[in-house]
Amino acid sequence: MRPVDKGPAPQQFTNYQDACAPLEQRLGRYCSFCERLLETHLAVEHVMPKSRHKDLALEWDNFLLACVNCNSSKGSKPVLRPPHAKHTHLWPDEHNTLLAFKYIGGWVEVGLARDHPAFSLAEETVQLLGLDKYEGNPDPNRQPTEADRRWSTREIVRSVAERSRQNLRNADSPFMRDQIIQTALARGGFSIWFATFADDADMQQRLLDAFPSSAKNCFDGVKLIPRDPLLL
Numbered sequence: 106m107r108p109v110d111k112g113p114a115p116q117q118f119t120n121y122q123d124a125c126a127p128l129e130q131r132l133g134r135y136c137s138f139c140e141r142l143l144e145t146h147l148a149v150e151h152v153m154p155k156s157r158h159k160d161l162a163l164e165w166d167n168f169l170l171a172c173v174n175c176n177s178s179k180g181s182k183p184v185l186r187p188p189h190a191k192h193t194h195l196w197p198d199e200h201n202t203l204l205a206f207k208y209i210g211g212w213v214e215v216g217l218a219r220d221h222p223a224f225s226l227a228e229e230t231v232q233l234l235g236l237d238k239y240e241g242n243p244d245p246n247r248q249p250t251e252a253d254r255r256w257s258t259r260e261i262v263r264s265v266a267e268r269s270r271q272n273l274r275n276a277d278s279p280f281m282r283d284q285i286i287q288t289a290l291a292r293g294g295f296s297i298w299f300a301t302f303a304d305d306a307d308m309q310q311r312l313l314d315a316f317p318s319s320a321k322n323c324f325d326g327v328k329l330i331p332r333d334p335l336l337l
């Protein structure tokens with residue numbers, strides 16, 4: 106999950122839907138959780154559900170962008186975070202979520218050691234958002250519905266990213282590198298691209314620079330560093 110820095114509130118909101126345009130402008134048209142690019146049906150996501158926290162319904166700090174599948178998986182299940190309470194989950198606008206999750210094949214799993222202080226929060230987050238749903242999951246509750254294409258989209262992005270890596274090996278040039286970045290932006294799935302180019306710091310840096318509002322305080326160059334000293 107790409108860590109992001111939304112920046113300060115662009116205005117006060119009287120209607121939360123008005124935040125969609127500035128969120129898209131700052132973060133790109135990507136779901137903040139599953140990372141896929143969506144031309145339509147991206148919605149303002151209330152991290153702490155507005156049905157439970159009416160005082161946060163218009164708060165910029167409580168907004169992210171979500172696709173319909175992440176949004177409906179999350180629903181209005183209880184979520185807490187400072188300054189209201191301790192974190193119950195991990196979020197791309199607060200933590201270095203690129204450290205927390207691993208993208209293997211088309212599925213997402215926790216990438217932290219079991220004794221890591223953020224391990225259970227990462228597990229809760231995957232569950233909450235349904236990012237562990239994939240075809241063939243032995244748990245019938247963790248299989249995607251027909252309408253949930255997140256898993257298969259990740260599979261496609263992963264194969265495009267892998268193919269791009271091979272192409273770069275065969276014909277490395279600044280033009281090819283730029284073309285791959287353009288492909289990544291047009292497909293979404295930042296974390297998959299970042300993982301695929303794990304051995305290529307130049308490509309990782311290009312990805313960080315190209316995807317808007319990537320949180321710079323999560324990186325030393327392209328090396329991942331914690332953003333919250335207590336968690337991630």
Ligand SMILES: [Zn+2]
Nearest residue numbers: 136139172175
């Ligand atoms: Zn999503």
